[in-house]
Amino acid sequence: MRPHSARPSFFALHIILGMAVCFLIGFIASVAWASGTEAGATPALRSSLFDYFPARPSLRSDTGSGIAPRGPAIAIVIDDLGSSEARTRRAMALPSAVTLSFLPYPVATPALAAEAARDGHEILVHVPMQPLSARHNPGPMALKVGQSPEEITRRLLWALSRVPDHKGVNNHEGSRFTLDRAALEPVMQTLAEKNLFFLDSRTIGHSKASLVARAYDVPTAGRDVFLDDTISASAVARELGNLERQARKHGIAIAIGHPHDVTMAALERWTAAVAEKGFTLVPVSTAIRMEEARPTASAALLPSGS
Numbered sequence: 116m117r118p119h120s121a122r123p124s125f126f127a128l129h130i131i132l133g134m135a136v137c138f139l140i141g142f143i144a145s146v147a148w149a150s151g152t153e154a155g156a157t158p159a160l161r162s163s164l165f166d167y168f169p170a171r172p173s174l175r176s177d178t179g180s181g182i183a184p185r186g187p188a189i190a191i192v193i194d195d196l197g198s199s200e201a202r203t204r205r206a207m208a209l210p211s212a213v214t215l216s217f218l219p220y221p222v223a224t225p226a227l228a229a230e231a232a233r234d235g236h237e238i239l240v241h242v243p244m245q246p247l248s249a250r251h252n253p254g255p256m257a258l259k260v261g262q263s264p265e266e267i268t269r270r271l272l273w274a275l276s277r278v279p280d281h282k283g284v285n286n287h288e289g290s291r292f293t294l295d296r297a298a299l300e301p302v303m304q305t306l307a308e309k310n311l312f313f314l315d316s317r318t319i320g321h322s323k324a325s326l327v328a329r330a331y332d333v334p335t336a337g338r339d340v341f342l343d344d345t346i347s348a349s350a351v352a353r354e355l356g357n358l359e360r361q362a363r364k365h366g367i368a369i370a371i372g373h374p375h376d377v378t379m380a381a382l383e384r385w386t387a388a389v390a391e392k393g394f395t396l397v398p399v400s401t402a403i404r405m406e407e408a409r410p411t412a413s414a415a416l417l418p419s420g421s
């Protein structure tokens with residue numbers, strides 16, 4: 116009886132072992148499949164989260180203007196406004212997210228700036244400052260190196276008084292003035308007292324304006340691109356392309372342009388298509404706040420432990 120009873124139990128052992136092996140293979144295969152799916156799903160989940168929280172989520176609370184930029188942000192400032200009413204009105208007809216900077220001395224400036232502010236544009240005072248070349252005339256009441264701090268402050272206050280609803284300042288000319296730390300100090304002190312920001316037009320490479328602004332806690336940034344240093348349609352198109360590249364690379368870019376016909380025509384087309392291209396047009400104060408928050412934001416986006 117023993118061999119008979121031993122044989123079936125030997126077969127049963129094989130069957131049990133076979134089932135166990137099959138189960139084990141099935142289990143391993145299903146785990147591998149599941150983890151494969153999960154590995155495939157993670158980047159998709161990540162990308163959808165980043166779609167939901169676009170460009171630098173930690174900056175949302177810092178923008179202050181309530182604008183949460185979707186995609187890279189671009190600020191466009193049109194300056195030298197006020198002298199020609201027709202050209203100023205063409206700039207005012209651009210989308211309200213375009214920032215407008217008015218020269219203080221034209222007779223029409225106060226009325227035009229007030230109207231532009233009512234239309235929703237952010238307004239800057241385009242303060243005339245001394246250029247390096249005596250051949251460039253910055254206009255009346257320009258701030259110059261060698262003037263006393265009191266005189267610089269008096270001229271700046273006059274310029275501010277001429278442009279209603281201003282939120283900040285950028286320099287007209289100024290390639291000499293913005294090199295001089297002592298001359299810039301009364302400017303930044305006044306801007307700090309009045310809670311205004313300073314956009315450095317960067318009319319010269321080694322401008323000290325941002326350095327002195329930071330010393331006085333004045334929010335500041337520099338212009339990244341001049342749209343129309345060369346006044347031609349092809350040059351403006353090239354600079355708009357350059358602006359887009361910089362915005363994609365850094366998340367934010369600031370351009371300054373002037374109310375020339377070629378610049379206005381290019382911007383009328385470009386601003387109509389800007390959202391489609393994935394950029395958000397923002398007032399320059401928003402771009403400055405984003406730039407100032409950038410180091411903290413970059414650190415916040417780094418994976419933990421790195």
Ligand SMILES: [Zn+2]
Binds near residue numbers: 194241286287288
């Ligand atoms: Zn100017």
